[in-house]
Amino acid sequence: MTTIVSPRPEALDTSASTDNYLTFTKGFRSWALTLDHKRIGVMYMGAVLASFLVGGIFALLLRTELLTPGKTIVSADMYNQFFTLHGAIMVFLVIIPSIPAALGNFVLPIMLGAKDVAFPRLNLFSFYLWIGGAMFTLYSLAAGGFDTGWTFYTPYSTTTTTGGVIPVLTGVFILGFSSIFTGLNFIVTVHKLRPPGMTWFRMPLFLWALYATAIIQVLATPVLAITLCLLIVERLLNIGIFNPSMGGDPVLYQHFFWFYSHPAVYIMIVPAMGIISEIISVHSHRQIFGYRFIAFSSIAIAMFSFIVWGHHMFVSGQSGLMNTIFSLISFSVAIPSAVKTFNWTMTLYKGTISLTAPMMYGLSFLFLFTIGGLTGIHLATLNTDVHLHDTYFVVAHFHYVMMGSALIGMIGGLHHWWPKMTGRMYNEKTAIIASIIIFVGFNITFFTQFMLGSQGMPRRYYDYQPEFQIYHVISTIGSYIMAFGFFLCASCFVQSLLGGKKAPVNPWGGRSLEWQCSSPPPHDNFSSPPKVGNCYDFSMLRWDEKEQGYVVDKELEAKSIAAEARGHS
Amino acid sequence: MSHASVPHDGHSSHADAGHADGHGHGSAEHSKYPFLAHHFETPVQQFDSAKLGMWLFLATEVLFFGALFVAYAVLRSRFPEVFSYGSHYLDTVMGGVNTCVLILSSLTMALGVYFAQRGKRIALVVCLWLTMAGAAGFLVIKYFEYSHKIHDNLVWGPSFYIPPHDAIGEAESVALAHAPAPAPAAVPAPVNSAPTGVPMIGARPAVDASVIKPASIGPGGLGAGVVNSASAVTFDVIPSQIPAAHLEDPNMPPNTHMFFAIYYAMTGLHGFHVIVGMVVIGMLIYRATRGDFGPNYFTPVDLVGLYWHIVDLVWIFLFPLFYLIH
Amino acid sequence: MTHSHSNTANEGHPLVGHLVPVSTLVATASALLVLTVITVAVRYIDIGEFNLWVAIGIAVVKAALVACFFMHLRWDRPFNLLVFIGCIIFVILMMAFSVLDTSQYRATQYTGNPPVAQETLDANAPGAPVARFKPELNP
Numbered sequence A: 001m002t003t004i005v006s007p008r009p010e011a012l013d014t015s016a017s018t019d020n021y022l023t024f025t026k027g028f029r030s031w032a033l034t035l036d037h038k039r040i041g042v043m044y045m046g047a048v049l050a051s052f053l054v055g056g057i058f059a060l061l062l063r064t065e066l067l068t069p070g071k072t073i074v075s076a077d078m079y080n081q082f083f084t085l086h087g088a089i090m091v092f093l094v095i096i097p098s099i100p101a102a103l104g105n106f107v108l109p110i111m112l113g114a115k116d117v118a119f120p121r122l123n124l125f126s127f128y129l130w131i132g133g134a135m136f137t138l139y140s141l142a143a144g145g146f147d148t149g150w151t152f153y154t155p156y157s158t159t160t161t162t163g164g165v166i167p168v169l170t171g172v173f174i175l176g177f178s179s180i181f182t183g184l185n186f187i188v189t190v191h192k193l194r195p196p197g198m199t200w201f202r203m204p205l206f207l208w209a210l211y212a213t214a215i216i217q218v219l220a221t222p223v224l225a226i227t228l229c230l231l232i233v234e235r236l237l238n239i240g241i242f243n244p245s246m247g248g249d250p251v252l253y254q255h256f257f258w259f260y261s262h263p264a265v266y267i268m269i270v271p272a273m274g275i276i277s278e279i280i281s282v283h284s285h286r287q288i289f290g291y292r293f294i295a296f297s298s299i300a301i302a303m304f305s306f307i308v309w310g311h312h313m314f315v316s317g318q319s320g321l322m323n324t325i326f327s328l329i330s331f332s333v334a335i336p337s338a339v340k341t342f343n344w345t346m347t348l349y350k351g352t353i354s355l356t357a358p359m360m361y362g363l364s365f366l367f368l369f370t371i372g373g374l375t376g377i378h379l380a381t382l383n384t385d386v387h388l389h390d391t392y393f394v395v396a397h398f399h400y401v402m403m404g405s406a407l408i409g410m411i412g413g414l415h416h417w418w419p420k421m422t423g424r425m426y427n428e429k430t431a432i433i434a435s436i437i438i439f440v441g442f443n444i445t446f447f448t449q450f451m452l453g454s455q456g457m458p459r460r461y462y463d464y465q466p467e468f469q470i471y472h473v474i475s476t477i478g479s480y481i482m483a484f485g486f487f488l489c490a491s492c493f494v495q496s497l498l499g500g501k502k503a504p505v506n507p508w509g510g511r512s513l514e515w516q517c518s519s520p521p522p523h524d525n526f527s528s529p530p531k532v533g534n535c536y537d538f539s540m541l542r543w544d545e546k547e548q549g550y551v552v553d554k555e556l557e558a559k560s561i562a563a564e565a566r567g568h569s
Numbered sequence B: 001m002s003h004a005s006v007p008h009d010g011h012s013s014h015a016d017a018g019h020a021d022g023h024g025h026g027s028a029e030h031s032k033y034p035f036l037a038h039h040f041e042t043p044v045q046q047f048d049s050a051k052l053g054m055w056l057f058l059a060t061e062v063l064f065f066g067a068l069f070v071a072y073a074v075l076r077s078r079f080p081e082v083f084s085y086g087s088h089y090l091d092t093v094m095g096g097v098n099t100c101v102l103i104l105s106s107l108t109m110a111l112g113v114y115f116a117q118r119g120k121r122i123a124l125v126v127c128l129w130l131t132m133a134g135a136a137g138f139l140v141i142k143y144f145e146y147s148h149k150i151h152d153n154l155v156w157g158p159s160f161y162i163p164p165h166d167a168i169g170e171a172e173s174v175a176l177a178h179a180p181a182p183a184p185a186a187v188p189a190p191v192n193s194a195p196t197g198v199p200m201i202g203a204r205p206a207v208d209a210s211v212i213k214p215a216s217i218g219p220g221g222l223g224a225g226v227v228n229s230a231s232a233v234t235f236d237v238i239p240s241q242i243p244a245a246h247l248e249d250p251n252m253p254p255n256t257h258m259f260f261a262i263y264y265a266m267t268g269l270h271g272f273h274v275i276v277g278m279v280v281i282g283m284l285i286y287r288a289t290r291g292d293f294g295p296n297y298f299t300p301v302d303l304v305g306l307y308w309h310i311v312d313l314v315w316i317f318l319f320p321l322f323y324l325i326h
Numbered sequence C: 001m002t003h004s005h006s007n008t009a010n011e012g013h014p015l016v017g018h019l020v021p022v023s024t025l026v027a028t029a030s031a032l033l034v035l036t037v038i039t040v041a042v043r044y045i046d047i048g049e050f051n052l053w054v055a056i057g058i059a060v061v062k063a064a065l066v067a068c069f070f071m072h073l074r075w076d077r078p079f080n081l082l083v084f085i086g087c088i089i090f091v092i093l094m095m096a097f098s099v100l101d102t103s104q105y106r107a108t109q110y111t112g113n114p115p116v117a118q119e120t121l122d123a124n125a126p127g128a129p130v131a132r133f134k135p136e137l138n139p
């Protein structure tokens, strides 16, 4: 098949700013009732970032409280509510929707070459479900807060007297359905809305990642939903299925919860891996190494993720047989993750690396994910885990994966697609400095927690032995550094919105379809299905000084087509 | 268009034709089929998308119920005797009739899809009304089942162990009228029986063991293989006709309330789905009466049909798992 | 809006979907009703553990009939069938692991009523002759 990449003339015409999705229609209603996936994505992004701010403030309060043993700023009960809120907000309101719902909504249809997602109304509905879920979560604070931890373990969650438990369970239930509908929409879009030429193996790897994520969202989230239903019924009607004093089984609750929540870890990380595949390849201007391996490893992770949940229950009273089985299977998840890491490294090797802001986050991801992933092996090992379970080692591990990888991937993706979303460039220098500060602050915060945990400091504790204080102080200082980095990053974005340079069509030299439509894209993306080529073949692009972006070079293109034709014959 | 799936029979040719001859064709399709949304190229693409979306939604429904089936399996493997005992309190006749009602309403729903495809408006509306009637009938029967059980305190949780008001009243009148009679010899003395005269919680009148009716009518001997020849009865006697019969049965295994917990959880969730089904079928009736559906556009009928069949399908499993345990 | 019954939808070759004849639908429903009668009848025959498996087997056959004919899966896109079977496989997976786990600690469970149940019983019906022992587990 020939690869003809000639952006349609109207797409190249960036001066026609009247027809971009931001200015297509005006007024509050045109946003609140929009069916445009790009606007919904932008609204999600705003909402997610606002939640991130709230969750981050709770994190800083926690770290400040832990500066000294005993009371520093808040009471022990307050502290319990703070870490619960930090966890619940960051998991359910921020990380899970951040990439699929916010970035994915914006990027997926354009990357695919579709006019919209398959069910635009359902898409808007799931955004309002998210808002509803967030409202319930907020309301739970007014209703007396909750101190169950984000895991809502029984029997504590069914007996605690804090009044906000039922509201937050309802909130998470609703958020779950928001997530399900997003996943459902994406699967159908990828299956049915691919234009001619967009075969499965021409899809950018971010789409493969979102597809794998969507499978998990659709298959795992209902189990969380029914589990939360049972918890609510338990609290309201005393049904007793999870209550040991009624003959129920609290371990069953944990089976249910982790049947969702282990795959949920991959709802967070797999789309970030997809973003990294894009960033690494585009910003090192080199064909991605091992495309099919990366694509299939996403699907493999999605499948494996369903049969390893028991590694969260090694010391919860799960039977010895199951402990052994789950420990064994858990190791297997390391294989597809490692496949990806090796492929990214191989892509970088001999690439023409541009140290742009997205690339800085991409490299941070590689480093942090490797640490987070490898410490996961420690925790999947049965006897090591008995020692490390419920210590700061676990806290450090999952922050390396959920924050150091998933969130950093999200921020990297935001930098990558920011010019496309807003039509503005940001100050690259500031953004790079911010990324370095975040990286350094992150490692100071969480690497010390590995040491804390391996020495026996349990997680979720308010008080601690004096010998742990030095680590806590270092960790807290790191968290302040990181917070500063995020504020710098945010100010960079605000500056860009207020007076950033106009973004070119293709600022980084990407080849996937979103880099063919104007920045910001027109209302219906493509008036006719676009021509699709190999989205990782960068050989025909050259930097154009006048455009301040990459353009297709006719000569290089002809060469590339000839080369491909030779390859086929 | 490269579907992941292999196209079947004739009509995939439409999809290919729609894409092969350029993409200006899309607008022609749109003027030809007013129901075609702007982001789809052909009616086939739109229909297939809707179907796949619905099947994915049904997959979430399967997992939604699936978790409860897992809870059922775990509880049943822990307390097998509870399930074979508790099952006999359920009314097989009502359950069986309800199964038939749901199967027939599934049939009328499937016929509704057929008539929608043939463009037979009246027949479609009639079928939808029949389906609605089936759903309502199911709920009415379910209501009678539930109210009988709740009346007899065959419920979840600690309340299961409180005799219903009727039984207490009856026991009191018996106690006033007669001197305490010794318990029938046929009833074996419970091992490890609780001491009598335990302090009462609440203001309930003291009920002496001897005045509670013997369990001769309860389903003794049916559970747990502990066969009590004297009190063994057949299934035909519905024990729940006697209030609090379960508390009078010395052979009731511990944890029997868990059977009812999972019974109410699963049938309750299923009943909720039936109610939702009635709402969406009601909306369909409105649109079908208005004449929205025809041979080219019947997607909503088809999707609601799929939903209704999955509700039927869940009940097909619930019925033997609760009502028909030997 | 009304749709002309044009030649695009002549019988057997509709524009979209598959037309399943009435006779097939009625036959499916009849089979389902017959199977319901059989599954009720089997309940009264004691074949030990097989009662459960026969009941589940009949239910699976009934479910397959509903899925294939009422839900048109027999003629639908194969991927829809894959979705349906796939999600059932995941339920079975979750069930297998959870039940396997439970079966491991069956020996350590209660030998009588759980505390709250027993307290309620003692408080409200102190002399009720219900069993307070754990019957032998079925081998």
Ligand SMILES: [Cu+2]
Binding pocket: A261, A262, A265, A308, A309, A311, A312
């Ligand atoms: Cu896990």
